[in-house]
Amino acid sequence: MADVLFNVFALLTVIAAAGVVLNRNAVNASMCLLLSLVGVAGLFVALDAYLLAFLLLLVYAGAIVALFLFIVMLLDAKGDVPAPIHKIPLLARIMAFALVTVGLISFFTRGRIVSPDLATTPALGSSLKLYAYQLFTIYLLPVQILGFLLLIAMLGVIVLSKKFEGMDDIK
């Protein structure tokens, strides 16, 4: 059962990821990215990492891809004619070939990687409760700093983009 689920989600992830690269239409490519992320989230569920799956859907699929879509629609980007392969720089071609080779080699030799003993692996952060405990005890200081980060980011957006109408607004 787990294997079937893995295969389904893995296939979904890879096919959708190929769709991101191959699609000429930017909106369709973004939707493919969304599908691919759903596939990855499914893989996380199969690994019992429910929190990660949930965060991935919430943050990436929910917020970031939506942002992509906004930008794409605002800019009204149309797909260009693809560059013929001899126009692509030699270095880029070599690097792409090397990456594919490394990927294939690691795919066919993955059985040799010593996989760690699952029982000894601590599962901190895998459940929401443990994650929250850590966030509010050990990592309380970074969380507070991130509060300030969001505050200055907001102030920065206001300072850099607000319309100042006349000198009255400027103190």
Place this chain on the structure above:
Amino acid sequence: MTLEAVKFAAADNLWSAIFPELLLGGLALLLLALEILLPKRLHAVIPDVAAAGVAGTLIGMLVNLQFTTGAMTFNGLLQHSTGGQLMRVFFLLCALLVFLLARVSLARQPMPRVEFYHIVLVVTATMMLLAQSNNFVMLFVALETLTIGLYILVAYFRTSTASLEAGLKYLVMGALSSGLLLFGIVLLYGVAGSPSLPSHTVEPLNYDELGRFLAGNPHNFLASLGIALVLAGIAFKIGAFPFQIWVPDVYQGAPTPVTAFLAVASKAAGFAVLLGLCGPGGPFASYGWLVTPALTAMAAATILFGNLAALTQSNVKRLIGLSGVSHAGFLLLGVVASSASPHAIGAVYFYLFAYLIASFTVFGVMVHVAGADDSDQQLDHYAGLARRNPFLATVLAVGLGSLAGIPPLAGFMGKFLIFVAAFEAGARWLLAVAAVGVVISIYYYFGWIKAAFFDTWVPPTDPAATPTGTPPGRTVKVTLAVLALLSIGLGFYQGPLGQWLTLR
């Protein structure tokens, strides 16, 4: 995690240990509250409140300065070392001087004020935490907060296209460097937490735990890749070759106070992190076979590139930016020496303080000579400065002399201490490169002094092209005089301060 463990972890969050940072955070919020509550005619008081708050925190810091050796709080997120305490004082001083420059510089621009002071305060507080961090989570969160604050500050003069362009360039390069750093951290986290390796750990983000793991696996490929990426990410922040490409444009476009903040505080923060990671006792200490050659090559290239590129500049902000690159090279020399010489770390701190004093002297003159267009500050604008304003010209000469390392100024002592440490560590050919760098730097620093003091014939230009500048106020005059005297005094007599910094 049981309830007891939660209570135990919560009890270790010792907020009183970071009281100065909390004060700065509270002060930043107070400024925003004051802007809302005070009537508009009283808004001029807000910068004074900010400066008084920082000065109070600084005095409090100095009075209560105590060197706890390596006490940890916040469950190992922070370690309160001597270096951390010194850097806290350093950043508070920077913030105070930046406020002084900002008052002159912001007065010429139709921009909101309070947000500037707010962001500088938050950035200063995170820098102080960064210098004490002992955990990669803390490091990354503090570094990101500081960098995002600086993106905003660099683009702050949004009516000037140069400032906006600089902000965008800094954003793109900063995002790339953060990406590299994060990728390195993740690799280290993954490899040090892998149960199939000897001496793996459940807390790979903690420096001490990571150091233990790295000592147990001295030639792991993934770990060395992670270390290389972390070093590359930090090299971006300090502007070391080959990651210095953003420096000239960003330094030129940024408002002058922000340029000073970038050149001094941001660079010092990078070095505090680098010393924490690569210094003796740091987690990367057992990877000396990788770290030392990498930093050595980087130091040599940085010194040569910074000085050679600064030679041809006619814009003083670009010049000071590129000379700052070469100063990063000299500091890297100190970091390289720190693995073999006990004096090196103290020498790096001394150099940083001498650099702070000299840089702010020069920037203090720059904001007064500059006109309404902040990015257009040419060497020609300094022609006849000695006649127009002898005080500014004298102070400028002292600051530049100290930056160039002319005896008997503080900058010379800084370079001297670093060179002695490097000699002890046996980095002979690197010393030769550094000596060449010093000679080159004297040429362009003295070109600047020459422009200010000696009249040369210039083709008659439109008199409106040379900005009139602002005459310095009394506070600025006193501060600049004190800074210049400090540069001279620290060169002659380091006294207990020098001993304290170099020997500890």
